[in-house]
Amino acid sequence: MPQLNGGGGDDLGANDEMISFKDEGEQEEKISENVSAERDLDDVKSSLVNESENNSSSSDSEQTERRPQTRAESESYEKTRDYFSEALRRQQDGGFFKSPHYPGYPFLMIPDLTNPYLSNGSLSPSARTYLQMKWPLLDVPGSAGLKDSRSPTPGHLSNKVPVVQHAHHVHPLTPLITYSNDHFSPGTPPSHLSPEILDPKTGIPRTPHPSELSPYYPLSPGAVGSIAHPLSWLMPQQGQHMYSIPPGGFRHPYPALAMNASMSSLVSSRFSPHMVTPPPHSLHQTGIPHPAIVSPAIKQEPSGDNISPSMHARKSPVPPKKEEDKKPHIKKPLNAFMLYMKEMRAKVVAECTLKESAAINQILGRRWHSLSREEQAKYYELARKERQLHSQLYPGWSARDNYGKRKKRKRENKPDSKPEDFSIRSKKQCVQYLPSEKMCDSPASSHGSMLDSPATPSAALASPAAPAATHSEQAQPLSLTTKPEGRMHHHFSLPGKASGSTSSSSSSSSSSSSSSSQPSIAIPIGTSGSQSNAPILTRPIPFTSLHPSMLSPPSPFHQAALHSHHALFQSQPLSLVTKPTE
DNA sequence: ACACCTTTGAAGACA
DNA sequence: TGTCTTCAAAGGTGT
Structure with a gap:
């Protein structure tokens, strides 16, 4: 990760990022962990799937959508996946993405302007903030999901569906790779089968220029070509958005919301006309807001975000005048662990039967520490980019702005805290x-x-x-x-x-x-x-x-x-x- | 309906 | 400068 800092003029405080140290033994232990756990996890996952089939329809569809239906399919899938994984490795070795700093991120995120910044995953697929470009043919199970995309599956209507993933050859970040297949419209060519992107103006597929891959981030130029898009991290895996937007869309009340040319071009260049429906609320490209913006009115109101994009299109949003008065809630950029957590949560949920986030987070915290330094570095780097992007979008924003937005988080004075207690x-x-x-x-x-x-x-x-x-x-x-x-x-x-x-x-x-x-x-x-x-x-x-x-x-x-x-x-x-x- | 819980990290506040 | 607090995500749980 030479680009992590490199004195690259990161003025966003990334220099003080810490990475938990892991000794060498942990690496091999991790490998062993993965190997040993995979078998168990597969079994458990299977059982979980069976359970979920009985429990939740949404979960059912999600699971079945992503998992082979039969054993034969499963085996075939495994073989195919291994094959393509190998192909992927070769491709990476071949330098398709040169010197990948993030070998686990062979995807591009496609922002969806339709409704890009809704606050939670209880949205229609079109509400996805970003779609993911996957490695060609890598995503075999995704095809299954793709074929089902015609019928809206609850899988992307709810972010509570545990997504089972195969542990084999699974990079910690692969959830992002496999989750969003079904967000390609049925009539859309399998965009993920090709790294090319579509020209937003002409709709003609074209090969993305390296400069387009990450024009957001002037720093770490070495990572530009390898990291698909820093905003990809704004796209959680379960159809959930990292940030939310007001139902009425963004009106970029702040000048900062007006993206500069490079930003807008980057975002727009990610869009496939097939995938992007006309902005329901006249959202201009240059007005693409950062999903960190959340209207105070809906920030804490997930149900309010569940308005489908079509509803947004149909019913005129709240009078913009009113929202102009309100200062939208700009969320903090996610730190490395948050990024990791968003990404791995579904996996942990799938692996465990746990549902409580507190427990899941404990596991995630543990896993976070069990990550190798390199793996953590990826998230630190992405978090740094996240912060940079955030700062670019909202130059005047301060974390202090959000102070007090939440209601009284912790009990400050715990009466029973013992002095000798740690x-x-x-x-x-x-x-x-x-x-x-x-x-x-x-x-x-x-x-x-x-x-x-x-x-x-x-x-x-x-x-x-x-x-x-x-x-x-x-x-x-x-x-x-x-x-x-x-x-x-x-x-x-x-x-x-x-x-x-x-x-x-x-x-x-x-x-x-x-x-x-x-x-x-x-x-x-x-x-x-x-x-x-x-x-x-x-x-x-x-x-x-x-x-x-x-x-x-x-x-x-x-x-x-x-x-x-x-x-x-x-x-x-x-x-x-x-x-x-x- | 809303706070809590739990995690780590970033940033602000404060002494 | 060092310490503490708040918030970011998430969703079940408790009030």
């Missing part, structure tokens, strides 16, 4: 949020601040300074096992109430309300100290988690120990604490 900082609480019955992964110990890295992600990559910390435990294969096994004796099995001592001591009683009903084993381990929330382990505690080496860069000795330790735990698939061993 949760002195009131921000976070040590709560084992994951229901023990459904736990598919234990939350990560939060040691982000502990993993202080050099000033830039790239620097972080070059000179890891973070401790080995709990990554050995973090990199445990994601297991969805729900039945206790013999391995259980490896960890500090405690009665379910044992967590009470931990959570009660480190968290407010109120905060544990959601998890109190399902007590899970929570064992605090060595904490970062700088991070407020105490890590809760619900797995066998790796000795490295407690080892002093976690507080310092691993020495070769420690690395060797870690490796052996990793091997040990790799041979033992993560046993989840599903119920107290009693």
